[in-house]
Amino acid sequence: MSELAIDREIDRSKMQVSDEVAIQITNMNKWYGSFHVLRDINLTVNKGERIVIAGPSGSGKSTMIRCINRLEEHQQGQIIVDGIELTSDLKNIDKVRSEVGMCFQHFNLFPHLTILENCTLAPIWVRKTPRKEAEETAMHFLEKVKIPEQADKYPGQLSGGQQQRVAIARSLCMKPKIMLFDEPTSALDPEMIKEVLDTMIELAEEGMTMLCVTHEMGFARQVANRVIFMDQGQIVEQNEPEEFFNNPKSERTKLFLSQILGH
Amino acid sequence: MSDISFVRTEMLPEQDPPASTVGLIGWLRENLFSGWFNSILSLVSIYVIYVILSGLLSWAISPTWGAHSLNECREILAGLGREGHYAGACWGVISERWLQLMFGFYPPEHYWRVILAFVLVGVGLAPVLFDKAPRALLWFTPIFPFAVAWLLWGGTIWGPLVAMAGFVVGYFAYRFVSGIAGGLLGIIAAFAAPVIWWLFLAGPVAGALGAILPIGIEAVESRQFGGFMLSVTIGITAILISLPLGIVLALGRQSNLFIVKALCVGFIEFIRGVPLITLLFVASTLLNIFMPPGTNFDIILRVIIMVTLFAAAYMAEVIRGGLAALPKGQYEGADSLGLNYWQAQRLIIMPQALKISIPGIVSTFIGVFKDTTLVSIIGLLDPLGLSNAIRADTNWNGIVWEIYGFIALVFFIFCFSMSRYSMYLERKLQTGHH
Ligand SMILES: Nc1ncnc2c1ncn2[C@@H]1O[C@H](COP(=O)(O)OP(=O)(O)OP(=O)(O)O)[C@@H](O)[C@H]1O
Ligand SMILES: [Mg+2]
Numbered sequence: 001m002s003e004l005a006i007d008r009e010i011d012r013s014k015m016q017v018s019d020e021v022a023i024q025i026t027n028m029n030k031w032y033g034s035f036h037v038l039r040d041i042n043l044t045v046n047k048g049e050r051i052v053i054a055g056p057s058g059s060g061k062s063t064m065i066r067c068i069n070r071l072e073e074h075q076q077g078q079i080i081v082d083g084i085e086l087t088s089d090l091k092n093i094d095k096v097r098s099e100v101g102m103c104f105q106h107f108n109l110f111p112h113l114t115i116l117e118n119c120t121l122a123p124i125w126v127r128k129t130p131r132k133e134a135e136e137t138a139m140h141f142l143e144k145v146k147i148p149e150q151a152d153k154y155p156g157q158l159s160g161g162q163q164q165r166v167a168i169a170r171s172l173c174m175k176p177k178i179m180l181f182d183e184p185t186s187a188l189d190p191e192m193i194k195e196v197l198d199t200m201i202e203l204a205e206e207g208m209t210m211l212c213v214t215h216e217m218g219f220a221r222q223v224a225n226r227v228i229f230m231d232q233g234q235i236v237e238q239n240e241p242e243e244f245f246n247n248p249k250s251e252r253t254k255l256f257l258s259q260i261l262g263h
Numbered sequence: 264m265s266d267i268s269f270v271r272t273e274m275l276p277e278q279d280p281p282a283s284t285v286g287l288i289g290w291l292r293e294n295l296f297s298g299w300f301n302s303i304l305s306l307v308s309i310y311v312i313y314v315i316l317s318g319l320l321s322w323a324i325s326p327t328w329g330a331h332s333l334n335e336c337r338e339i340l341a342g343l344g345r346e347g348h349y350a351g352a353c354w355g356v357i358s359e360r361w362l363q364l365m366f367g368f369y370p371p372e373h374y375w376r377v378i379l380a381f382v383l384v385g386v387g388l389a390p391v392l393f394d395k396a397p398r399a400l401l402w403f404t405p406i407f408p409f410a411v412a413w414l415l416w417g418g419t420i421w422g423p424l425v426a427m428a429g430f431v432v433g434y435f436a437y438r439f440v441s442g443i444a445g446g447l448l449g450i451i452a453a454f455a456a457p458v459i460w461w462l463f464l465a466g467p468v469a470g471a472l473g474a475i476l477p478i479g480i481e482a483v484e485s486r487q488f489g490g491f492m493l494s495v496t497i498g499i500t501a502i503l504i505s506l507p508l509g510i511v512l513a514l515g516r517q518s519n520l521f522i523v524k525a526l527c528v529g530f531i532e533f534i535r536g537v538p539l540i541t542l543l544f545v546a547s548t549l550l551n552i553f554m555p556p557g558t559n560f561d562i563i564l565r566v567i568i569m570v571t572l573f574a575a576a577y578m579a580e581v582i583r584g585g586l587a588a589l590p591k592g593q594y595e596g597a598d599s600l601g602l603n604y605w606q607a608q609r610l611i612i613m614p615q616a617l618k619i620s621i622p623g624i625v626s627t628f629i630g631v632f633k634d635t636t637l638v639s640i641i642g643l644l645d646p647l648g649l650s651n652a653i654r655a656d657t658n659w660n661g662i663v664w665e666i667y668g669f670i671a672l673v674f675f676i677f678c679f680s681m682s683r684y685s686m687y688l689e690r691k692l693q694t695g696h697h
Contacts, residue, residue, distance in 0.1 A: 071595055090603070098601030108596030112614050112694060121610060122600035154694035174600060 006197065006222050014207040017225060018047040021080075022178055022209045023068060028077030030063065037063050038074070039233045045211065047177075050204050052220040052241075053213045055230035056256060061213040064230070065180045068211070069100045082177055098126050101171025105183040107163045109155035115142065115166050116151040119173045127174065134173070141169040145199050161192025165199050172203075179203065181212040217261060221245060229253045323352050330355030332658035356659050357669050363653075364669065367489015367644050373417075373481065377492050380414040383407050384499060392684070394691075408503070415488075415496065419479035421472040425465045429457035485563040489644035491673060497563070498632040498677075501570040505631065506624070508571065509578025510617075514608065516583060527579070534576035540637050542569040547641040566638055574631040581627055585620035586612065618692050625685035629678045646670045 023045040030038040037060050045051060053061045066072040067079060070086050070093050079086045081096045110118050119138035123129040129137070142148045145165035147158075155163055164184055171179060181200065185193040197219055204210060204223045214220070220227050220241055227244040229237045229252070237244070237253045245261075248254045295305040326343075330336040336353035345351050357364075366374055387407030389396035409423035436456035441449025473479070488496065515527030534542075546565040554560055589612060597607035617624070639648035650666045653659055 069599055071598060094601050094603055097599060100599075102599040104592060104595065104599075106590075106592055108590075108592035108599075110593065110596065110611055110615075112618065112692070122602060125606050125610065126601045156694055170600070 006201065006218050008198075008201075010201060010222055011205045014205060015050070015225070016048050016207065020047045021045070022047045022049070022082060023211075024078070024080040025068075026078045028067065028074050028079060030067065030072065030074045030076075037233050038067070041077070041235060043228070043235065045178075045209065047209050048207050049226060050208075050210045050224045051212070051226045051228060052224040053211065053228045053230060054215070054217075054220065054256070054260075055236075059230045060233040061230050062182050063233075065102075065182055065211055065213055068178075068180060069097050069102055071102075094126075098122070098174055099176055100178045100180060101168075101174060101176035102180040103164065103167050103171060103182065103184045105186050107155070107160075107167045107187075109163055109167055109170070111155050114152050114154055115147070115158070118155065118166060119170045122170070123173050138169070138173050141172045142166070144172070144202070145169045146195075159192060160188045161195045164188065164192070164196045168196075168199055168203070178209045178211070181210065181214065183213050183215070185214065185216060215260065217245070229256065231256070321351075322349055325351030325354065327351065327354045328358045331359065333661050352665050352668075353662060354665060356653065356662050356665050360649075360653055360659075360666075361669070364490045364646050364649055364666075364673075366492050367649065368487045369483060369489070369492065370481075370487065373483060376414045376417070376480070376483075380411045381492075381495065383411050383414070387411075408500075413480075416483055416485070417480045418482040419469065419473040419477065421469040421476075421478075425469040425472070426461065429460045429465065432460045433457040485561050488563060490646055490649055493563070493638070493643060493645050494632070494635040495677075497567050497570055497635045497638065500567050501574045501631050501635075502628050504571045505574035505578045505627075508575035509582055510613065512575060512579035513582040513586060516579065517586060531576045531579050534573055535580070539570070539573050539634055540640060542573055543637060543641050545569065562643070566641070566643065570631060570635065573634075574627060577627045577630075578624065581620050581623035582616060584623060585616035585618075588619050589615055618689075621685050621689055621692075625681055629681055632677060632681070633674060646673070 021044060023043070025041050025043040028038060028041040029036070041064060053065065055061050063072055067074045067086075068081060073088075074086075082099050084092050084096050086093065086096060109115075110121070113121065116135060116138055119142065120131065120134040123134040123137065124131055127134075139148055139151065142151055145168055147162055147165055147169075150158060150162060150166075155166065158166065168179075168184075184200070185196050188196060193216070197216060200210070200212070200219070201223055212219070212224075222241075224241050226238060227241050228235055229244070229248075229250075231252050237248065237250045239249075244253075245257065248257055296302045325336075325340065325345075327336045327339050330339060330353060332355070333353055336351075336355055340346075340350045343351075362371070362374075366377060369377060384407060386400060387404045390398060390400040391404060406427075409427050413420060413423040433453045433456050437449045437453035440452035512527050512531060515523050516531065518524045518527070543566060546569040547562065550560065550565055593611055593615065594607065597611040602610065636645055636647045639645050639651070642648070644652070647670065650670060653666060654662055
């Protein structure tokens with residue numbers, strides 16, 4: 001796995017972890033049929049944290065962060081996001097989802113809408129923002145991800161990296177408190193990975209609470225304040241990036257790191 | 264080793280493509296005469312087309328528009344020295360009977376009502392079908408079905424107005440009940456209240472209003488409907504209602520609610536498992552058995568309901584195909600933004616699923632429109648039913664090709680327009696390159 005160099009200074013002045021809890025997962029279990037995919041997950045995320053989740057394929061990383069906005073349903077335990085417990089109550093679920101932004105490996109932009117419409121849809125329909133205001137916000141975030149000139153194009157006309165940045169902008173338009181990333185760069189070519197990572201770094205610099213499933217260990221080292229290693233549906237090890245990479249405790253982590261960093 | 268380094272010192276100017284690849288010659292060479300085998304195929308095909316067309320045209324070009332019977336046609340043709348079994352077409356039957364083929368036995372002094380009705384259909388649908396139509400027409404879209412029904416059947420104006428009021432009743436029932444008892448009961452009330460209104464209250468209310476304020480136009484009985492006007496009435500109604508009904512059924516089939524899902528699957532599979540003609544027989548005969556004696560449930564209405572249900576079942580499956588073709592990511596994208604179920608369906612899922620299903624939907628439309636000819640079997644006088652009546656006339660006894668040819672041509676025009684429209688729509692909705 002490549003370790004893309006991050007060749008710029010990171011401004012850490014606003015990267016501060018507060019005492020307030022953003023996400024609280026306690027004793028969470030999940031099964032697919034009889035397959036125990038998540039086992040006794042306990043995780044507390046404070047506001048302003050930047051967490052990278054790593055682990056081998058099939059270890060349940062995606063499933064775990066998808067439980068946080070209930071794209072997957074957990075069967076045991078408790079998940080509280082921004083003070084709201086996720087139960088089968090649809091109102092709570094929609095509320096949590098509108099506070100939590102998510103970026104997917106395959107972008108999941110809406111191909112029948114223009115870039116601008118992709119970005120204004122949820123603010124207009126979920127937040128009931130007036131169209132004009134929603135469009136201004138959308139242009140603001142499109143400028144932030146550096147593609148305002150593509151606003152009237154359709155997703156199919158953009159490169160992968162551009163699409164992923166639109167997807168990030170689309171989430172940001174909802175002014176989320178937490179952002180989830182599920183392998184946002186895995187479907188991209190190296191140059192595009194860099195532009196998407198840059199966008200994510202900027203987001204971190206502004207103090208966004210972020211959970212990222214990614215194989216970009218450079219990002220983990222420089223941006224994350226905590227790295228979580230998962231295997232077989234469990235959290236095996238978590239630590240500050242420095243310690244995690246230089247001094248892994250568990251055998252599984254050591255094996256994983258040796259494979260992924262190619263030592 | 265040779266020198267492989269190369270630097271261009273002069274840029275080449277743009278040139279026209281060689282003449283042999285553009286223009287008529289270029290086109291012919293590329294499309295018809297590329298290689299000896301294709302050339303032979305082209306020549307053989309051209310010869311076959313020539314043989315067919317020359318036979319057909321020498322039959323079709325025949326100065327018999329003024330004839331009043333088959334014998335007169337034969338005399339005209341014999342006078343021209345054209346003898347034999349297929350000496351020429353006898354177009355007199357079309358010029359004499361085309362109005363009947365169009366309007367059936369609708370009173371000729373009221374033909375304008377039919378024409379106006381179909382113009383109104385056009386006006387009402389224009390803003391839905393074409394971007395360029397003025398948006399202001401949209402307010403007319405929900406009204407035109409009632410206006411059209413009133414024009415066609417006539418009678419008191421209170422009938423369609425009271426029928427329209429059913430939707431208002433449904434709306435208020437929803438507001439009222441959902442306010443008290445929650446969303447699901449509200450939706451049930453929104454369906455139940457109008458049905459109760461239509462079944463039990465609409466008739467007396469319309470009658471009472473008609474007695475107070477008798478405004479209306481002369482009523483035309485369903486028996487008098489016929490020809491293409493009947494086919495188009497049944498076809499368009501079935502098409503317009505089956506699409507939303509099909510969407511609801513397709514969504515119901517995907518629902519997590521067991522009862523909703525079971526009902527939809529049962530309905531779809533039952534209707535698809537039964538030939539349309541059976542349903543039409545049920546409409547024409549059996550249904551009366553279940554009705555309270557003395558009720559007069561209009562035969563055309565019954566047929567429309569059956570054809571609509573039939574079309575809706577097929578529509579549901581076509582749309583389900585479109586839904587299945589959507590990547591799961593689209594649902595997740597919509598969910599992750601906090602859109603609720605109906606918003607996601609309306610804004611994200613359906614626009615894409617319907618777009619994918621356009622060819623299938625339009626095929627179903629065309630099929631429904633052509634299937635309206637089956638109503639001739641239960642005694643309605645659609646163009647095919649009329650053709651039998653015309654051929655039974657002693658004047659025209661023995662005529663076949665002219666009538667069927669004419670009917671086929673009109674059907675073709677309708678169906679071909681639909682198919683062209685679907686291609687226009689697909690092109691218009693094309694976004695990006697995947
Ligand atoms: N819908 C499903 N039904 C059944 N099993 C599933 C389903 N989705 C995922 N799984 C299984 O659950 C396990 C965890 O999947 P998950 O997608 O969370 O892994 P991951 O850590 O994200 O892997 P990757 O790095 O490949 O994305 C895998 O073994 C997978 O096969
Ligand atoms: Mg994954």
